[in-house]
Amino acid sequence: MSAPQMDSPVNRESSSPDYAETISRLFRKHSFTALQKVLSRLFPSDLARILDGYTFDEAAKIFFLIPSHRLAASTLKYVSSDLRNHLMQEYAPEKLLPILEELPPDDRADIIGHLDSALAKRFMGGLDEESMREVEDLLQYDADTAGGLMTPEFFALSVDTTVGAAIDAVRSLPYFEMVFYLYVLDDKRRLVGVSSLRQLILNDPSKTLAEIMNSRTIKVLTNTPSSEVAEMVRRYRLLGVPVVDDMDVLVGVITVDDVISTMEQDITEDVLKSAGAPPPEVVHHSLAKNFSIRLPWLLLALLGALLTGAVIHYFTPLLEGKLILAAFLPLVMNMTGNMATSTAAASAKALANKAAPTGAFKRLFLMETSIGLVLGSLSALLGGLATWQLLKSSTLGQIVAISILINSLLGILLTLFFAKTSERLRSRPEFFSGRISRPLLDLLGVAIYFSIAKVMLGG
Numbered sequence: 481m482s483a484p485q486m487d488s489p490v491n492r493e494s495s496s497p498d499y500a501e502t503i504s505r506l507f508r509k510h511s512f513t514a515l516q517k518v519l520s521r522l523f524p525s526d527l528a529r530i531l532d533g534y535t536f537d538e539a540a541k542i543f544f545l546i547p548s549h550r551l552a553a554s555t556l557k558y559v560s561s562d563l564r565n566h567l568m569q570e571y572a573p574e575k576l577l578p579i580l581e582e583l584p585p586d587d588r589a590d591i592i593g594h595l596d597s598a599l600a601k602r603f604m605g606g607l608d609e610e611s612m613r614e615v616e617d618l619l620q621y622d623a624d625t626a627g628g629l630m631t632p633e634f635f636a637l638s639v640d641t642t643v644g645a646a647i648d649a650v651r652s653l654p655y656f657e658m659v660f661y662l663y664v665l666d667d668k669r670r671l672v673g674v675s676s677l678r679q680l681i682l683n684d685p686s687k688t689l690a691e692i693m694n695s696r697t698i699k700v701l702t703n704t705p706s707s708e709v710a711e712m713v714r715r716y717r718l719l720g721v722p723v724v725d726d727m728d729v730l731v732g733v734i735t736v737d738d739v740i741s742t743m744e745q746d747i748t749e750d751v752l753k754s755a756g757a758p759p760p761e762v763v764h765h766s767l768a769k770n771f772s773i774r775l776p777w778l779l780l781a782l783l784g785a786l787l788t789g790a791v792i793h794y795f796t797p798l799l800e801g802k803l804i805l806a807a808f809l810p811l812v813m814n815m816t817g818n819m820a821t822s823t824a825a826a827s828a829k830a831l832a833n834k835a836a837p838t839g840a841f842k843r844l845f846l847m848e849t850s851i852g853l854v855l856g857s858l859s860a861l862l863g864g865l866a867t868w869q870l871l872k873s874s875t876l877g878q879i880v881a882i883s884i885l886i887n888s889l890l891g892i893l894l895t896l897f898f899a900k901t902s903e904r905l906r907s908r909p910e911f912f913s914g915r916i917s918r919p920l921l922d923l924l925g926v927a928i929y930f931s932i933a934k935v936m937l938g939g
Contacts, residue, residue, distance in 0.1 A: 500530050507542060516547045524551060528558030536566045543567065544575070553582035556591070568595055568603075577606045585611070586631040586738070589618035626709050627702035629739070630723045630732030636663040637689060639672055644685030650677065660719040663730055664693045670728040671697060699724050702731065710739045784919025788926050795930040798937070804876065805933055808867060812883045812929050813922060815859050820891035820921055823848050841900060848892050856888030879936055883929040890928070891921050 499522060506515040519527060519542070527546070531539040539559070546552040556564060556579060568576065568591065580588050580603070592600050592615055604612055614632055621627025635653065637646055646662060653659065662680065664673040673693030683692045699722045700709055709721055713736055721739075723732040792799075799806060864881025868874055898917050 499526070500533070503530060503542065507538070512545055515542070516545050519545060520547050520551065524554030525558045527551075527555045531555070532560050532563060536563060536570075539563055540567055540571065544571075549578050550582045552579045553587075557583070557587055561594075564591065565594065569599065573599075573603045573606050577603065581607070581611060584631050585614040585633060586618060586629065586732075589615045590623070590628075593619050593623065621702055624706045625702065626700045626704040626706065626721070626723045626734060627732070629706055629709065629734045630702075631735070631738075632732045634663060634722070634730070634733040635659050635661070636665050636669075636730055639664050639666055639688070639690045639693075641689050642685060643680055643683045643687050643689070643692060646675075646680055646689060647685065650680070660735070661722075662689070663722055663733075664689045665730060668727075669730060671699060671722055671724055671730045673697060674722070697722065700734075701726070706739070709734055713739050781919055784923060788919075788923050791923060791926050791930070795934065798930060798934050802876075802933070802937060804871065805879075805930070808876075808880050809926070809929060811863060812880065812887055813925050815856075815863070815884045815888055817891065817918065817921065819852055819856065819888040820895045820917060823852070823892045823895040845896055848896060849889070852889050852892040856885045859888065860885040875936055879929075879933045882932055883925075886928055886932075887921075887925045890924060894921060894924075 499518065502518055503515065506512075506518065522530075531542060534542065543552065543555065543559075546555060556567070559567075580591070583591070588611065592603050595603065604615060607615065617632065618627070618630075635650070637649060641649075650659070650662075659677070662675045662677065663671060664675060666672050673689070673695045674697045675689060675693045679692050698712060698716055698718065700712065702723055702725055704723075712718065712721060719736050721734045722730055723734060725731050860881040863884050864877040866877075867880040868877030871877070894917055
């Protein structure tokens with residue numbers, strides 16, 4: 481999804497708490513004329529942030545009060561995906577089509593592409609012929625490829641065009657999403673070179689583009705993964721990347737904001753989900769919806785706690801003879817949890833980085849297990865020595881040390897297993913996050929600790 485503001489910043493004002501409060505007050509009083517004046521003064525991104533603080537229905541009412549279709553289109557790009565989907569699904573296409581027509585083609589295709597097929601057809605049928613063709617062309621590409629990121633609107637001229645004619649063409653350009661470079665094409669529309677706008681201004685107007693262009697162009701194919709595009713933008717400090725087909729024909733351009741917006745969104749969502757964090761859009765859901773989302777995880781945690789309690793109950797005879805074992809249970813479990821949490825953070829970052837080279841997870845596995853072995857051994861040594869000194873019992877010290885080492889390694893291995901399973905199944909990362917692994921670690925950790933104690937104490 482593209483990220484640039486579609487309205488000039490000169491006639492916008494940055495949002496502040498005062499604007500949010502003003503919008504809320506005017507909305508409650510139904511002072512819609514005054515509200516429209518306030519809305520027209522805000523940046524689209526600021527307005528979207530304010531809308532995301534309302535329920536779906538309230539946000540929709542304010543959204544349709546935005547006085548400019550272009551401002552509404554820009555705002556639609558910045559609101560949360562849940563709110564955007566609500567608008568697209570709950571309101572007639574006729575109400576949203578004038579707004580969609582103001583979007584760049586890639587953003588329009590991205591929004592329609594997330595709808596179910598029946599609804600997408602209704603929106604497609606309402607677009608004008610050119611817009612419909614642009615959307616159809618873009619939807620044929622996978623969202624995670626250069627074709628899925630590109631916009632078909634770009635500035636290109638033939639190789640024999642003079643610099644003077646090119647400058648005149650720039651001045652007469654219609655609205656484009658962004659113009660960073662002039663792409664130079666041959667008579668078959670194949671990309672043969674590129675020129676910056678600065679080069680145009682500094683060169684003799686009588687020269688041709690062939691004389692001033694840089695023929696060493698950095699370009700990508702339509703099926704190039706978006707992660708590779710992001711790496712190229714980072715490595716070469718590009719503001720735009722041309723996209724060509726198999727015949728080297730220029731079909732689109734990816735701007736740097738497209739790459740940044742997409743990668744930020746992907747990484748943020750993956751990290752949050754891997755950490756088991758609730759989505760930020762929960763504020764829009766009803767009480768019943770939020771209840772239904774959180775209840776299963778609460779029941780799972782409750783089940784884990786009950787099973788852990790059952791394990792402790794099973795070892796009651798051992799505890800009756802050595803009640804001091806219970807005092808060191810939090811120490812063993814906290815060390816296990818800390819190891820697992822660190823590994824979960826490293827795994828989330830590694831899996832979120834879609835540009836990571838092949839074998840990255842293998843290196844992560846070796847690194848985390850090595851760290852776990854070293855730190856687990858050190859923790860086991862310190863924990864065992866401290867227990868020995870406190871209780872003057874070498875056996876209890878050994879029980880604590882061995883338990884810390886085994887459970888630390890178990891926490892790392894189990895976390896890595898869930899992370900890799902999530903990646904391979906392409907399931908929601910939070911399904912294999914700490915919400916499942918932590919109750920399981922508690923259960924296994926308690927069982928291992930008391931089992932070691934039973935063996936070593938002969939109980």
